[in-house]
Amino acid sequence: MDCGTFASESRTAAGNDADTLGNFPMIETPRLVLRPFRLTDRGALSALLSDPEVMRFSVSGPKPCHDIVDGLEEWVANHRPTNPERWAVTLQTSDECLGFCGFSFHPVAGEWVWELGYRLLPAIWGQGFATEAAAACRDWFFATTRHDKFVLMIDPANVASARVADKIGARYEFDADCYGMPVGIYAVRRLANFT
Numbered sequence: 001m002d003c004g005t006f007a008s009e010s011r012t013a014a015g016n017d018a019d020t021l022g023n024f025p026m027i028e029t030p031r032l033v034l035r036p037f038r039l040t041d042r043g044a045l046s047a048l049l050s051d052p053e054v055m056r057f058s059v060s061g062p063k064p065c066h067d068i069v070d071g072l073e074e075w076v077a078n079h080r081p082t083n084p085e086r087w088a089v090t091l092q093t094s095d096e097c098l099g100f101c102g103f104s105f106h107p108v109a110g111e112w113v114w115e116l117g118y119r120l121l122p123a124i125w126g127q128g129f130a131t132e133a134a135a136a137c138r139d140w141f142f143a144t145t146r147h148d149k150f151v152l153m154i155d156p157a158n159v160a161s162a163r164v165a166d167k168i169g170a171r172y173e174f175d176a177d178c179y180g181m182p183v184g185i186y187a188v189r190r191l192a193n194f195t
């Protein structure tokens with residue numbers, strides 16, 4: 001798969017400083033631009049994370065608005081050029097945030113690991129966008145960090161997510177408890193042969 005190119009978004013301090021990121025990796029794929037989150041994505045992120053269908057397999061379920069606002073402020077504040085983190089998923093043709101894809105850090109079976117997560121608005125499901133975004137994040141991760149693996153934590157009933165995982169080269173490793181929810185742990189390893 002053509003997994004995209006990496007660039008960086010450079011913005012100077014002006015106007016709303018809280019929304020100023022310095023250099024941040026942008027990832028381009030044939031159809032998508034993965035860009036940093038901005039505070040102005042609040043409405044889009046609220047629509048995403050309060051949608052019961054999108055949050056069906058989430059440990060926390062749909063999020064209340066204040067959680068989303070706090071979460072967004074934290075994501076924006078933590079932007080660093082080399083941090084594995086979450087990108088806003090947008091189309092090449094529009095800057096509108098349609099979901100997220102990226103990394104967060106979690107304890108799994110006694111080990112802290114980077115986890116890749118993705119959630120997209122239902123309106124764009126079924127067109128290969130999650131696979132395209134996840135593969136691009138995978139390639140960024142191994143090109144930019146020294147880590148040898150990342151994992152995906154997937155509810156056994158979440159066939160769509162398991163299929164995305166499979167398509168980016170993740171392999172099931174074991175079952176675990178993720179904050180009280182049983183999940184399958186899938187790993188993508190640096191030496192895996194991605195096709």
Ligand SMILES: CC(C)(COP(=O)(O)OP(=O)(O)OC[C@H]1O[C@@H](n2cnc3c(N)ncnc32)[C@H](O)[C@@H]1OP(=O)(O)O)[C@@H](O)C(=O)NCCC(=O)NCCS
Pocket residue numbers: 053054055056057117118119120121124125126127128129130131132153154155158159160161163164167
């Ligand atoms: C999981 C999710 C990101 C997939 O997004 P998407 O853009 O529709 O995924 P893709 O189009 O890249 O599809 C990838 C594969 O999954 C398959 N797939 C997608 N939805 C499916 C479903 N509901 N049931 C079975 N397979 C499904 C696709 O057919 C495709 O496989 P194929 O190429 O062999 O046909 C999206 O459904 C979503 O946001 N779900 C809610 C959030 C979530 O569960 N996130 C994952 C948490 S671990």
